[in-house]
Amino acid sequence: MKVTVKLIGPLIYAAGFSEKELALSGPATAGELLARVNVGKNRPTIITCNGKAVSPLDVLVDGDRLVISPIYSGG
Amino acid sequence: MLGWTGHILRVNLTDKTHKKESFTEEFARTWVGGRGFAAKILYDELQPGVDALGPDNKLVVALGPISGIPAPNTGKTVVAAKSPLTGFYGDGNLGTRVTEQLRKAGYDALIVEGKAERPTMLYIEDDRVEFLPADEVWGKGTFATNDWIYGKYGKGVGVLNIGQAGENLARYAVIRSMEGRSGGRPGMGAVMGSKLLKAIVVKGTIPIPQADPQGMKAAGTGDLKEVHKMDKDSGWSRQGTTGVLAWCNEVAGLPVQNFRKTSHPEAWKIDGERLEKARVATYGCPTCTMRCGIAIHDKEGHESELDYENIGLLGSNLNVFDLDQVGSLNYLCDDYGLDTMSAGCTLSFYADAIEHGATTGDFRFGDAERAKELLRLAAHREGKLGDLLADGSLRMARAFGHGSEAYAMQVKGLEVAAYNCKFIPGMALAFGVSPIGAHHREAWIITFEINQTTRDSYGPEKAAKVIELQRIRGGLFEYIVSCRFPWIELGWSVDNYPKYFNLVTGLDWTLDDMWKVADRVYALIKLHYIREFPNATRKDDYPPAVWFDPGNADTEGPIANKYLEADKYDQLLQHYYDGRGYDDRGIPTKATLGKLGLSREAEAAAKYATLT
Numbered sequence: 001m002k003v004t005v006k007l008i009g010p011l012i013y014a015a016g017f018s019e020k021e022l023a024l025s026g027p028a029t030a031g032e033l034l035a036r037v038n039v040g041k042n043r044p045t046i047i048t049c050n051g052k053a054v055s056p057l058d059v060l061v062d063g064d065r066l067v068i069s070p071i072y073s074g075g
Numbered sequence: 076m077l078g079w080t081g082h083i084l085r086v087n088l089t090d091k092t093h094k095k096e097s098f099t100e101e102f103a104r105t106w107v108g109g110r111g112f113a114a115k116i117l118y119d120e121l122q123p124g125v126d127a128l129g130p131d132n133k134l135v136v137a138l139g140p141i142s143g144i145p146a147p148n149t150g151k152t153v154v155a156a157k158s159p160l161t162g163f164y165g166d167g168n169l170g171t172r173v174t175e176q177l178r179k180a181g182y183d184a185l186i187v188e189g190k191a192e193r194p195t196m197l198y199i200e201d202d203r204v205e206f207l208p209a210d211e212v213w214g215k216g217t218f219a220t221n222d223w224i225y226g227k228y229g230k231g232v233g234v235l236n237i238g239q240a241g242e243n244l245a246r247y248a249v250i251r252s253m254e255g256r257s258g259g260r261p262g263m264g265a266v267m268g269s270k271l272l273k274a275i276v277v278k279g280t281i282p283i284p285q286a287d288p289q290g291m292k293a294a295g296t297g298d299l300k301e302v303h304k305m306d307k308d309s310g311w312s313r314q315g316t317t318g319v320l321a322w323c324n325e326v327a328g329l330p331v332q333n334f335r336k337t338s339h340p341e342a343w344k345i346d347g348e349r350l351e352k353a354r355v356a357t358y359g360c361p362t363c364t365m366r367c368g369i370a371i372h373d374k375e376g377h378e379s380e381l382d383y384e385n386i387g388l389l390g391s392n393l394n395v396f397d398l399d400q401v402g403s404l405n406y407l408c409d410d411y412g413l414d415t416m417s418a419g420c421t422l423s424f425y426a427d428a429i430e431h432g433a434t435t436g437d438f439r440f441g442d443a444e445r446a447k448e449l450l451r452l453a454a455h456r457e458g459k460l461g462d463l464l465a466d467g468s469l470r471m472a473r474a475f476g477h478g479s480e481a482y483a484m485q486v487k488g489l490e491v492a493a494y495n496c497k498f499i500p501g502m503a504l505a506f507g508v509s510p511i512g513a514h515h516r517e518a519w520i521i522t523f524e525i526n527q528t529t530r531d532s533y534g535p536e537k538a539a540k541v542i543e544l545q546r547i548r549g550g551l552f553e554y555i556v557s558c559r560f561p562w563i564e565l566g567w568s569v570d571n572y573p574k575y576f577n578l579v580t581g582l583d584w585t586l587d588d589m590w591k592v593a594d595r596v597y598a599l600i601k602l603h604y605i606r607e608f609p610n611a612t613r614k615d616d617y618p619p620a621v622w623f624d625p626g627n628a629d630t631e632g633p634i635a636n637k638y639l640e641a642d643k644y645d646q647l648l649q650h651y652y653d654g655r656g657y658d659d660r661g662i663p664t665k666a667t668l669g670k671l672g673l674s675r676e677a678e679a680a681a682k683y684a685t686l687t
Binding site: 006008009010012013014018043046048050051052053065067069070071072073074 | 309310311313314318319321322325326327347348494515519521522525526530563564632633634
């Protein structure tokens, strides 16, 4: 199963990439994927999957696009 | 009365007089400063119906008790007047050395009245006020004007100035300062221009009175270091506000093609990552360690300082996905002194109106070169088209007819910021009930709405969140006059602000005291509105009609076939009114006004409009 991970703003510099496709050997949740991406410990984030907010417990499916962002507050 | 200087400088350009006036402790405690002072002064001193571009309008420059004192991001100044764009109270804030210099000159506010005989620069140094000729820079842009002033007085003075847009009374002309700061979206620059006031220069030498200067110094300087560390640890300022562009694109919230679309495959070309790589310089306001002004070289080689709103509205909203060209459009707005947001929405409306047959013309989405020419026409009011463009999207739509007002992206005449609320009901409400028109400053609830609520919800939790954010963002930060960024972007506790306030004033206020002032200021701005528009209805608090149009819904993506539902929006609006104690027109009731200590102001409003 393949999932695309897109990082937003400063998370790019923390994790060292902006966007990449990850191959997963089996089912995974959004939270498990977040744990695989080093965006900084205890940093509050908002996770969306295919444009919609998801919880860390939501299970991903092949082809999902996961976006991890800091919690912006809108300038 | 420590914390305040206790004085307002009143300047009359018509007869070249000035007067140092005192205000009472009651006035200070009731309105605190900034937006509070400005709203109260203009309410008391302007007659409803006054011509916003006539000599009887007044420009207020207002500060708060922590203004100019070293502490996180206290370098802001509020500028306010009756707006030539919206027809009622308008204001904005900008980072400027005027903040510290005006306070050190001994004033918490400046009121500018009348109209000069010739282009004028106002020079203020403590008790000395001079009315100097500015013919040499009349007709010049804000960068050249700023340099001219620096050449005369050095870079340490506080400067407010306008470009050609303000001189020519473009209704969304802003006031500019330093190398890249702008403020007063609802046409505060045009008010300066109408008075033939090209610039205000301020220098002060008197210490700002404080109850506990040592305590404030320790807290302020220590907290500046802490906020700086928080920023470095988080990496926020690597992209500043522009980081949100890529996220808006992912969640279908980006303005594209006059808000017709909510995302675009080429958005990455103008996002924060690309901007960070193209950065050639960084700018910030006084007493700021976050420095969100990221400058690049534009297409013509100028330094252009960009933020998210500029890129969203002059870039994706015009289908311009070339960062250098977005930089060029932004540079021109800054130099002419046009508000980048209203300029972007007005141009996008024009292109949309041509596409939909409401008018004819040669401007198309994506045509950056023609957009540059149109900005020049607007700033100079050149020809009929320049006049139309300078009047903003609402007046333009009314001139075109053919139902085009539905897609003029504005509320109460002020163009919306760069968040496409085609299906973000709470943020649409925030635009609708912003007290000065569709400004994002007052309440920004998108991440809360998408992360912590159901996006489809029109429930009371969203109205309550809008009120909560208005109290902090449009209330506290605007009347105490401090930049909200440490709080909103780094999580710097809002509890710090009563702490600073109490250190400088010697008072013992809590956040609850702060919220009451915030509610009072909002209610007074609503009285400004009803006094000018006695036939106001709740429809005035609706966002642009196109967001309610099923035919405008996205056909694919995360919000496919979704749109704002009018009856549900109306319920959401009612939740907001109920939470605020406003009537079904969105006007504070007499009971609410009484609780906020505004009975006298209510009596004044009742001469012009019905209060319930």
